Amino acid sequence: MSEIVLKTEGLTKHYGGVHALQDANFELKMGEHVAIMGDNGAGKSTFVRQITGVERRTRGKILFYGKEVNFDGPLDAREAGIEAVFQNLALADDLDVPDNLFLGREIIKFNLGPFSILDYKAMRKATQEALVRTAVKIPNIRNPIRNMSGGQRQCVAIARTATFHSKLTIMDEPTAALGVQETAQVENIVRTLKEAGEPLILISHNMRQVMDLCDRIVVFRRGRIVANLKKEETDGQDVVAYITGAKTQPEYEGAA
């Protein structure tokens, strides 16, 4: 087995004329937690969408555990072991918490192809357990998601990632809408992943959080990677300088 979990080479995504992501060379090692930072519209979410197969990349190579992969969709990526919390929360508003947690991978009682019978009881039980583990407060898990607060919705999405063991977890701004306690909970989940040696890509605008949780910071600016910083060798001010464009690492020169 290779020591490299994920590697992208020249990963590029254009939306018509918009160069949302340009020649991204990225590497993630076994057990490593990497933060991606950058201003709004820098291409962070775009990067995640290419890796998880949500969109078709314009060009570039993606290697997952040393093997080149071409995911046809997020299910493909998930089957390969990549769990993602997307920024725009992939939740179905009219369904309840267990339904959302297990959407697309329902527990079934009898296999009848598309008409397989659902095992509601097992899914509810697993949901309770997942929510207890993440300390999420939801009065009634059988309420439709529509009636829940933004933070509760976010917690459901995160609980979903934490429920299924994965070879790589990606979280796109998981705590953006959360209160103090819930943020702390999510950060605890991230720490458990670290202890378990599960690799993680965390997109966040929260400098303190990134410094607390991650080993390395990759900075995106206008669709390009402009810095790759070890936590020990940098500080908040330094990172901000890269984000705003005051600084660019020599090896990424000519990028911005």
Place this chain on the structure above:
Amino acid sequence: MAETAHGVGGLKYDHSKRARPPEINVLIALVLIVLVFEALGALLMDQSFLFDTRGRFDSIFNEARLKIIILQVAIIGIIALGVTQVIITGGIDLSSGSIVGATAMIAMSFAQVAEVNGSPNPKAIFGPWAMDLPVTVPILVGLACGVIAGGINGALIAYTKIPPFIATLGMMVSARGVAKWWSKGNPISFPTDEYAAIGAGMTPVFIFIFLAILFHFILKYTVYGKHTYAIGSNEAAARMSGINVARHLVLVYTIAGVLAALAAVVLSAKNLTAQSGMGIMYELDAIAMAVIGGVSLSGGRGSIIGTCLGALIFGVIISGFTFLRLDAFYQEMVKGAIIVGAVVLDQWRQQRNASKS
């Protein structure tokens, strides 16, 4: 349930105050409408609408009228079961009435008897080889028509990404064309006894009830149902969760087509004849039943139970008008108003939901 029951995370949660299912509101509406007709009956006609006040029947109900009501809605109700699923995915199906027409014509031409009163069947479509066939043949032919028409609808919507409104509008026009072309506009009559039995007496009602229970179960307890709601609720989320949305939509529209085809078989069996104009406007009646029953046109919400109640409301209103001896054109005017009213109600519900969150 105990008042102190706790939800996950320790928030107090009172089970007894759980929001009541929306179907309850539809049921209340049904009861209210019946009461209105009862009051009008007492006032204007000096007789009861649904109850037996003259001792003509064994039970307290006016069985004859009840039977007419459910028989009337049973056939369009079968269509509405499919339309409900389509609308829950956030789509619409305008083609079901025309699929009924085309399927009735095609299926009926495989259900004919060779001889009527000793002379050859005057309405024969095919030669002797297609006469007196076992009843499974016209049924299977009919279902195949539904699979093809519904499958084309679904494939157009899923793979060319044209709006369901346009795709099924095209099918509505084309399938009606097929119905007219099939026998050059001539009616097709004289089915075998076995075929006629499908539509005889209360059989259509039993078929409808069976299908309603079946699809209630499928929508509530199977992966298919879950994905149907998920797609209508948030198609992007469904896709990101790994649901094959295109394949699922093809399946949903195919099932809707098959149900329309089944309705065609039952209808032609009941009428003992098929005509190219059969099923005109049925698609709107079916959509109306679903919408009245609380199925949201924006997708994600609704149920088979709701649609069945919607179908009953529909039947009660139609038969209430007959009961009050109002002319058919009043019925149509009011029908239109009911459909629009149900959609307005749905919009209100959504705005209230939106302002809450």
